[in-house]
Amino acid sequence: AQSVTQLDSQVPVFEEAPVELRCNYSSSVSVYLFWYVQYPNQGLQLLLKYLSGSTLVESINGFEAEFNKSQTSFHLRKPSVHISDTAEYFCAVSDKVGGSQGNLIFGKGTKLSVKP
Amino acid sequence: KAGVTQTPRYLIKTRGQQVTLSCSPISGHRSVSWYQQTPGQGLQFLFEYFSETQRNKGNFPGRFSGRQFSNSRSEMNVSTLELGDSALYLCASSLSPRAQYNEQFFGPGTRLTVL
Numbered sequence: 553a554q555s556v557t558q559l560d561s562q563v564p565v566f567e568e569a570p571v572e573l574r575c576n577y578s579s580s581v582s583v584y585l586f587w588y589v590q591y592p593n594q595g596l597q598l599l600l601k602y603l604s605g606s607t608l609v610e611s612i613n614g615f616e617a618e619f620n621k622s623q624t625s626f627h628l629r630k631p632s633v634h635i636s637d638t639a640e641y642f643c644a645v646s647d648k649v650g651g652s653q654g655n656l657i658f659g660k661g662t663k664l665s666v667k668p
Numbered sequence: 669k670a671g672v673t674q675t676p677r678y679l680i681k682t683r684g685q686q687v688t689l690s691c692s693p694i695s696g697h698r699s700v701s702w703y704q705q706t707p708g709q710g711l712q713f714l715f716e717y718f719s720e721t722q723r724n725k726g727n728f729p730g731r732f733s734g735r736q737f738s739n740s741r742s743e744m745n746v747s748t749l750e751l752g753d754s755a756l757y758l759c760a761s762s763l764s765p766r767a768q769y770n771e772q773f774f775g776p777g778t779r780l781t782v783l
Contacts, residue, residue, distance in 0.1 A: 598771065
């Protein structure tokens with residue numbers, strides 16, 4: 553069965569500093585990969601996704617993630633964070649099952665805290 | 669287009685009681701999935717419904733059940749509540765599980781506290 557490991561449960565950084573949130577998944581033939589963000593008292597919002605093609609995917613608010621098949625990783629990065637990026641970030645994976653997407657398997661989450 | 673709505677947003681129950689949570693998917697979406705989020709276990713998949721039929725089920729005891737109506741609205745029920753059932757229950761809707769890629773849109777969740 554698929555599993556997702558987010559290596560850091562909490563990441564404190566100063567505003568305008570770069571950040572990397574790490575995510576590794578267990579090996580599989582082919583997968584879809586996602587990063588979701590959860591602000592306090594809200595549901596999950598899709599931040600970015602990797603389905604196929606270019607291994608570097610970007611979001612509209614400056615985050616990017618790179619799919620690395622050999623290392624089974626999908627780390628999330630941002631070159632300069634803002635206070636408003638403070639939230640919990642979840643990495644998720646789903647298998648391609650019979651040509652369609654399987655269930656989402658989530659990591660335990662990383663709480664990003666941006667300090668002024 | 670309205671997003672996924674979940675009612676109630678907050679709920680307090682006592683051990684042994686039962687509870688029903690409701691989820692209304694985005695208009696046109698026919699698939700609804702439920703997840704339980706706790707600090708210790710994180711986000712865990714409960715079950716998925718499509719066309720009023722349960723397609724997949726996670727590893728939860730039979731006290732957790734659900735159903736989907738013809739208008740795609742879904743309910744989940746937890747009977748004989750235990751303290752460990754305290755969690756945020758998230759509902760996600762999507763167009764169809766048969767698509768090659770089926771993006772899920774999450775509601776704000778129902779915060780259940782069991783005393």
